[in-house]
Amino acid sequence: MDGDVTPLPGSVVARVLARSLLVQAAWNYTSLQGVGAAFAMLPALDYLHRDPEAFGEALQRHAEPFNAHPYLSSLALGSFCRMEAEGESDDRIRRFRTAVGGPLGALGDRLVWAAWLPLCTVVAVCLYLAGLGPLWTVLAFLVVYNTGHLALRVWGFREGWEAGIGLAVRLRSAHLANLSRSVERWLVGALGFLVGLAILVPTLRGELPVPWASAAVIVTALGAILGPRVWRPTAAATVIAVASILTFGFFV
Amino acid sequence: MTALALAVLGGLVALDGAALIQTMVSRPLVAGTLAGAVLGDAALGLQIGAILELFLLVGVPAGGGRMPDGGIAAVVALAAAAAAPGAGGLALGVAGGLVWGDWAGRGQEWVRSWNATHVPLPDRGPVSPAAVHRSIVLGLLAEAGRGVVFTGAGVLLARAVAPPLAATWPLSQDPTLALLLLGGLVSVGVVFRGRGLGVRASVLFGAGVVLGLVAGWTAT
Numbered sequence: 001m002d003g004d005v006t007p008l009p010g011s012v013v014a015r016v017l018a019r020s021l022l023v024q025a026a027w028n029y030t031s032l033q034g035v036g037a038a039f040a041m042l043p044a045l046d047y048l049h050r051d052p053e054a055f056g057e058a059l060q061r062h063a064e065p066f067n068a069h070p071y072l073s074s075l076a077l078g079s080f081c082r083m084e085a086e087g088e089s090d091d092r093i094r095r096f097r098t099a100v101g102g103p104l105g106a107l108g109d110r111l112v113w114a115a116w117l118p119l120c121t122v123v124a125v126c127l128y129l130a131g132l133g134p135l136w137t138v139l140a141f142l143v144v145y146n147t148g149h150l151a152l153r154v155w156g157f158r159e160g161w162e163a164g165i166g167l168a169v170r171l172r173s174a175h176l177a178n179l180s181r182s183v184e185r186w187l188v189g190a191l192g193f194l195v196g197l198a199i200l201v202p203t204l205r206g207e208l209p210v211p212w213a214s215a216a217v218i219v220t221a222l223g224a225i226l227g228p229r230v231w232r233p234t235a236a237a238t239v240i241a242v243a244s245i246l247t248f249g250f251f252v
Numbered sequence: 253m254t255a256l257a258l259a260v261l262g263g264l265v266a267l268d269g270a271a272l273i274q275t276m277v278s279r280p281l282v283a284g285t286l287a288g289a290v291l292g293d294a295a296l297g298l299q300i301g302a303i304l305e306l307f308l309l310v311g312v313p314a315g316g317g318r319m320p321d322g323g324i325a326a327v328v329a330l331a332a333a334a335a336a337p338g339a340g341g342l343a344l345g346v347a348g349g350l351v352w353g354d355w356a357g358r359g360q361e362w363v364r365s366w367n368a369t370h371v372p373l374p375d376r377g378p379v380s381p382a383a384v385h386r387s388i389v390l391g392l393l394a395e396a397g398r399g400v401v402f403t404g405a406g407v408l409l410a411r412a413v414a415p416p417l418a419a420t421w422p423l424s425q426d427p428t429l430a431l432l433l434l435g436g437l438v439s440v441g442v443v444f445r446g447r448g449l450g451v452r453a454s455v456l457f458g459a460g461v462v463l464g465l466v467a468g469w470t471a472t
Contacts, residue, residue, distance in 0.1 A: 021273045026391030028367035035371040035387045042381055056378060063372055063379040070274060113312035117276065118443055121309060124281055125302050126464070130471055134294035138285045146275050184447045185456055191444050192460020193467070198433070200461065201468030212430040219434050223441020231310050231442055235320075235350050238307075238435035242347035246340075249422050 005085045008044060008161075015043035016077060017157055023073045032067035037077065044081045058084060061094050068101045069108020074153045076100050078160020079167045086164060096165055103168070107176055112152070115183035120145040122190040129197050195220060255407050257290050258327050262403020263396040265323030270360070271395040277323070280304035280349075284326035291334040300329050303346055303429075306436025308353075309443055318357050324399060325353025328406035332414040339428040340421025344414050346432050348406075356402040363394045 008016075023036035041062045049055040068076050079100065083093050124141035132140070163170035199216045202208035208216075223230060261283070268278040276282065281301040288297015308322040329349030333341040370390050372383035423431070447453055 022271070022388055022392070024274075025271045025395075026367045026371050026387040027270060028364050028371050028391075030368040031371055031373055034373075035384055035391075038379065039384050039388050042384065059379050059381065059384070060374045063374050063384065070270075109312075114446060117312060118309055120276075121279065121281065121305055125305060128281075128298055128302050130467065134285045134288065134298040137298060138282050141279075141281060142275065142277070149275070185452075188444060188447045188453050188456040189460040189463075191440055192457040192462075193464035194440060194460075195437075195457075196461040196464025196466075197468040198464075199437075200465050204465075204469070207426075208430065212427070212434075215434055216430075216437050220437045220441040220444075223438035223443075224445045225441070227445045228310060228442055230438055234435050234438040235307055238432065239347045239350055241431065241435075242343045245343070245422065246417055246420060 005082065008047065008081060008085070012043050012047045013157065016040055016081065017074060017153065019043070020074050020077055020153065020157075024070050031063065031065040033070070033073065034063050034066045037066045037073065037080075038063040040073075040077055041080060041084075044084065048081075048084050057090060061090055061097070064094065064097060066097055066101055068104035069112060071112055071149060071152050072104040072108040072156055074156035075160040075167065075171075076104055078157040078162075079164055080160075082161050082164035088165065092165070100167060103171075107171070107180075111176060111180040111183065112149070115180050115187055116148055117145065119183055119187040119190055120148075122187065122194050126190065126194050126197055129194075254290060255331075255404065255411070258287060258331060258407045259400045259404035261286055261290060262324050262327050262406075263399035265327065266321065266356070266360075266399025266402075267392065267396050269321060269323055269395075271392055278321075280308060280322040280326035283323035284330055287327040287330035288334075291330060293334060296333060297326075297330050300333055300342065300345055300349070301326050303432050303436055304329060304349055304353075306433070306439055307346075307350060309436075309439040310446075318361055320350065320353040321356035321360065321399075321402070322353055324356040324403050324406065325349035327403050328352045328410055331407040332410035332418075335411045336414040336418030338418065338421070339423055339425045340418030341414055342425070343421060343423070343428050343432065344418055345410070348410060348414075352402070352406045356398070356406075359398045359402055360395075363391075363398050366394060367391050 019040040019042070023033050023040055026035045027033060038059060045055055045058045045062070049058050062080065080093065080097070083096065120141055124137055127140060128137045159170055159174060160167060199208065199213055203210065203213035265278040265283045268275055281298070284301025284304065285294050285297040288294040304322060304326050308320060311319040311322065326349060329345035332348050333345035335341065336344065371387045372379040444457060
């Protein structure tokens with residue numbers, strides 16, 4: 001962390017980071033992550049604002065509505081801490097809080113929810129299909145996923161602190177969008193690997209009848225063509241199919 | 253006693269889903285395996301968790317949106333499958349887990365609406381550290397309570413209903429598994445579409461298929 005501003009003590013940073021793990025603990029439809037962000041900021045505010053009035057004002061602004069991707073909220077928290085340490089005006093911090101949430105949400109959704117999580121999940125399912133035991137499969141998933149997850153949180157706070165109000169510029173040079181694209185490419189490859197392992201291998205071995213394998217290829221293609229709108233109807237159709245078979249002995 | 257243990261597990265996975273850390277213990281793959289371990293069959297847990305995982309692959313908590321609770325779905329599915337061993341229990345478990353997980357996801361909406369009544373808001377008056385701490389604790393308790401209640405109720409219902417229903421299930425293990433996988437594979441296609449259907453994505457997907465084929469063929 002650079003030398004323009006006195007860095008926060010390690011114990012304060014550790015407490016802010018630990019509390020950021022609960023940023024969604026009281027998620028609600030009014031202030032979203034607002035109270036969680038205020039909770040995470042408390043150790044830093046307590047350290048930076050010795051004057052009770054200044055502390056109260058700072059807590060007030062950090063309890064305002066706020067929402068970002070939970071993992072990347074540490075980026076925002078790092079920036080907020082820096083801005084508080086630099087004595088930025090109340091108005092400037094409030095406007096920054098309002099502006100930064102959306103982009104961090106979109107960036108995190110794309111990198112974590114739409115790429116890293118499905119990649120780790122698909123790889124874990126492949127490991128299971130390849131014969132890895134339950135304990136090792138789950139352990140591998142948790143260790144790999146959370147290595148990325150926790151690294152992102154720690155990196156985020158550090159970047160946020162170093163960038164302060166210049167977070168947007170800093171994020172552009174961090175190439176998170178490029179990282180998302182790389183992870184997505186691996187995900188696409190892993191999806192293909194899963195299809196090869198789960199459908200083609202058992203079919204070639206004669207363990208999966210050709211009509212079932214054909215149906216599997218067709219529904220996968222349908223998912224790719226029709227997109228997210230078929231996800232819920234498909235789950236509902238599976239439930240209805242199970243209920244129908246139970247009730248009427250259909251397809252027997 | 254195992255019902256209580258599963259309900260507690262449901263509370264933990266509900267917390268992990270959004271409110272606390274999000275280590276993804278709440279994903280069906282992990283929650284199913286843990287529930288299986290509680291019930292003495294971790295392999296069955298992983299199998300059901302993997303099937304549910306395929307269904308819920310696109311169900312991620314982006315933007316605070318409501319999604320089925322995959323962790324609770326997996327625990328309840330395991331309770332059903334363990335209560336009625338065989339293909340019928342597997343089918344009932346997955347189908348029942350999907351329905352129950354969806355309801356548990358709706359329960360999260362209630363918790364989030366209730367949270368709005370106790371969080372300190374700046375426009376309602378001065379915010380104190382004590383009020384912030386209180387809201388965090390209440391939010392965690394509500395989320396854990398949701399998990400315990402939904403999972404406990406689901407487990408009890410699954411244990412009562414699964415054995416008699418599963419006894420009438422007419423299909424054997426393989427077609428049952430294939431039927432369930434068909435539903436899950438749609439999500440695989442949906443996730444692929446989300447990454448774009450361009451030439452590069454198709455080449456990568458094709459390379460993955462070939463590698464999967466080779467790896468699977470040579471593995472045994």
